[in-house]
Amino acid sequence: MINSISKNIASNKRRLDAELIVDDNFDIINRKITIGEKECCLYFVDGFVKDEILEKLMEFFAHLKKEDVECTPEEFQDKLLPYGEVDLVDKMDTVITRILSGVTCLLVDGYEKVLVIDCRTYPARNVEEPDKDKVMRGARDGFVETLVSNTALIRRRIRNPNLIMQMMEVGSSSHTDIVVCYMKDRVEEKLLSNIIDKIKKIKIDALTMSQESLAECMYKGSWFNPFPKFRYTDRPDAVAASVLEGKVVIIVDNSPSVMILPATIFSIMEESADYYFPPITGTYLRLSRIIINIIALVLTPIFVLFMQHPDWIPKGLEFIRITDTINIPIIFQLLILEFVIDALKLAALNTPSMMTTPFSVVAAFILSDFAVSSGWFNSEVMLYMAFVAIANYSQVSYELSYALKFMRIFLLIITGLFSQWGFIVGILLTTCAIIFNRTVTGYNYIYPLIPFDFRVLMKHLFRVTLPASEKAGNQKF
Template sequence: MEFSTSISDNMNYLNNKLDVDGNFDLNYRTFYVGGKVACLYTIEGFTKNDVWQKLMEDFSSITPEDMPPDIHEFAKKYFPYTQVSLVKDEFTMIKNLLSGLSCLFIDGYDRCFVVDSRSYPARSVAEPEKDKVMRGSRDGFVETLTFNTALIRRRIRDPKMTVEIMNMGESSHTDIAICYFKGRVDDALLNKVKSKIKNVKVDALTMNQESLAECLYPHMWFNPFPKFKYSERPDTAAACILEGNIVILVDNSPSAMILPSSIFDIIEEADDYYFPPVTGTYLRLSRFLISLLTLFLTPLWLLFMQNADYIPSWLQFIKLSEEPQVPLLFQLLIFEFAIDGLKLAAINTPSMLTTPLSIIAGIVLGEYSVKSGWFNSETMLYMSFVTVANYSQSSFELGYAFKFMRMIMLILTAIFNLWGFIAGVALTVCAVIFNKTIAGKSYIYPLIPFHIKELKKRLFRGRLPHQSK
C-alpha cells in the first residue's frame, strides 16, 4: 500500500497495523510543522532524543507561508540532517521503523520521512574471549552491525572496499552486510552468495550466522568439517578481505563469516602474522602438528595396547602399568563425553564458583577416578593432552570435527583392530578430501590440486608483501 496525502488516513491505517496501543515501546507523537499536522513514529530505546530535540526546534520556526508543496523541496530546505530518505509504501516504512529508524509524516505529503537517528544498545569492543592473541590489536566485533563495519573500515581506507547491505528472514528481516574488495574478489562467488541470500526463503535467522550458513551450504550436512571460517577479530576480517575473500556480517552476531575457507584458512591465526617470520612459522607448524596429534593419538595408542607386539622397544614405556578393569575403549569414550559435560557445566556455572568447582572436578576426575579402578593413569594422561591440545586452534567447529572422527576411529579400532584403524584413517581422509568450499573448490588446496609455492605459503610464514623486494 502506498501512502496518501491525508495524514489522518495514514495514521489510522498504521496505528491499526502496528497496534500502537498494545505495544508499549512503539511511540507516536503529533505536532505542527508550518501549520500542518505532523506525526512521528519511533521505537523506545532506539532513538537519539537529542537529535529530534534539535529537529523540533528547527521545525517550530517554519511558518505556513514557508511550506513548499513539493516534499523534496521541503527535505532540502528544512531537514538539517544527513541520513534522511523518502518512502512511499507502508512495507518499507514498517521495516525501517522496526529496525530502529524514526518515521515522520506531514499532512499534505504522500511520502514518509525516514530518519536514521538510531542509538543501538551495545557493549564495548573488547578483545574476544576465544580469539585472543599474544600480540596485536585488542578490539573485537560486537552485536551491532554498524560498529562492526566501522571496525573494518578503520583498517581498509580504500574506495574499492565495498560493504553491501541486504536483509533475510520474512519475519526477522535481519540485516546482513557483505564486505569485499573490488578487483580482488571472485565475482562469480560473490554473485552466487548474493543470489542465495536474496532467493532463500526463511522465516528468521534465529541462530544468526549458523542459520545463514545452513541456507548458503545445505549439502553434505553429515560431514563435520566446517565450510566457513568464523572470527571475532576485525583485523583478521580485514586481512581476509584484502586477500580477496568475502566477509559476511550478520546483525546481532559478534563474529564474521569468512568464505571461501579451506582447512588451511581455518587453522591459521592472527598470531602467525603478529610475530617475525621464524616465530610465526614455528607457531603455525606447531598448531598443525598438535591438531594431528589430537586426532590420531588415542586411536593409535589403543591400537598398540591391543597389539603389544607392534610396540617397538623404544616405546615400551607406553604400556599399561596396571591391568585395566574397564575396557580401554569405554574408558576413552567416557572421557570424551565427560569432557563435554564439564565444558557445558563450566558455561553454566556462576563465575564466582568456577575456580572452586574446577578444582573439585579435577580432584574427583583425576586421582579418585584412578584409585577407584574406573580409569588407568595412562588413559588419563593421553586424554588430558588431547583435551588441552584441542584448544591450540580457535575454531570450535574444527575441534568438534576432529573429536567426531577420533571417536569413530576409536570404535573401529576396538572392533576391527588394525583394519578398523586403517578404515578410520581412510574415512577421515575422505571426509577432508571430498569436502568442498562454498566456491566448489578443493578443501585442502594447495595439496589437491598440488601447488608447491602456495603450499610453502601455507606452511611457512614468509615476509609480508610490502616487505619483499
C-alpha cells in the first residue's frame, strides 16, 4: 500500500478509517470541520486529548477566512496554528502511530502533509516517594508511569544544554516510547553507541513488561548467573547523579522504574540515603549494608557447618550449639524457612490493605512459639533466619537481594551434602559468579577492582566529598 499522503482528503479519510477501524472503536474520533471554506478533519483518541486546548483551537479555526488558508502546509503550521508543539508528517503509517500515541492529527484538503498537534495528556498518578527506595532525609518525589513527567523530573535537576533526551521506539505493535538520557559532554561515546545499537537491533512485537522486556531484549547472554545486569531506580535524584557521572539512563514509557547503565556490583549496592547525610554517617550506612549482606549470605551455611562439626565452634561461642531435640535435620529446617519467608512476602503483596495487620499477627504467631513448640523448628534456626529475612530488606535492589538468596540456598545445599569442602567450593563459585559476570555493555562487573582504580573504589566504599574539579569529569567504566 502507498504510504504517502494524498491531496484528496476523502481518500486520506477512507484509508485512516479503515486502518484505525473507526466504526468499531468508540474512542477513536474523526471530527469533520471547515477552516476557511476548506474541508478538514481532526483525528484523535478520546481520553488522550486536552479538551480545553482542542476547544480553543477549533474556536480559532472557526474565525479564519478563505484567503487566510490559501497557503502551503508550512505556512499553515507557522501562521495559523496557535500552539507550541506542531509538526508536519508526510507518511501514513507515521500518522497512524501518532494518533494511537494520543497526538491530534489535522487533515486539510489539498495538503500532502498532515498537521500533527501534540496536545495529548495521559492518565497519571501523582508524583510521590517510591515505596521501596525511601530516604530519611532528602527529596520525596519519584518517577511515575508517564514518560514526559519522568523526563521533566530529570530536567528539573540538570539545567544544562548538554543533557540529551533521545527518543526511540521499540515494538512493531506496541510502538513503545523509549528515551535514552545522557550528558553529551561526559558520556563515553563507545558506551553510548553500544547501547543505542542494541536498542535499534531489537525486533519484538511489544514490550509487554516494559523495562523487563527491554532488558531481556538487550541482554542475549545466559541468565543462569543471578546477579543483576541492570540497575533500576524510581528516584529522579539518583538518576540525575548517575547521568552527571557519565552513565546512560533508559526511560521506558508506562514504567516508573528507570534503567541505569552500565551497572556494576558496587553501583547497584549504592543508595540515595548515603548522600543525604554527612560523609561519616553515609560511610557507616554504606559499609553496614555491605557487611550485613555478606553476613546474610554465609550465616546459615556456616551454622550448618558448625552443627556438622561441633568441635569447630570457637571457644566462647559454645552457646550457639543446639541442645534441644532436633526432629527435622537443620538443613531442611533452613530450606523450608527460606521458602516460607518468600511465601509470606507473596501473601503480603496480595493481601488487601485492611487485612495486612491481622495477617501480620497470624504470621508472627505461626512462625514463632507455635513453630518451635510443635517441634518443626528449633529456636536457634528461627533466630538466624529472622536475621537473614531482615537483612534482605537492607538492600534496595530486589534483583541483588534474590541473587544473594539463590547463592545462599546453593551454599546451604552444597554444605549440607559435602561439609567443609562443599562450603569452600560454594564460596568459590559464588565469587566466580560475581567476578566473571559482565555488564550488558561488556564492562567488568567488579570495576573498579578490575581494572583497578583506587580513587573510584574509595568513592564506592566511602562517602567522601570530592573536589569540584572531580565532580564534573568523565567516569571510566
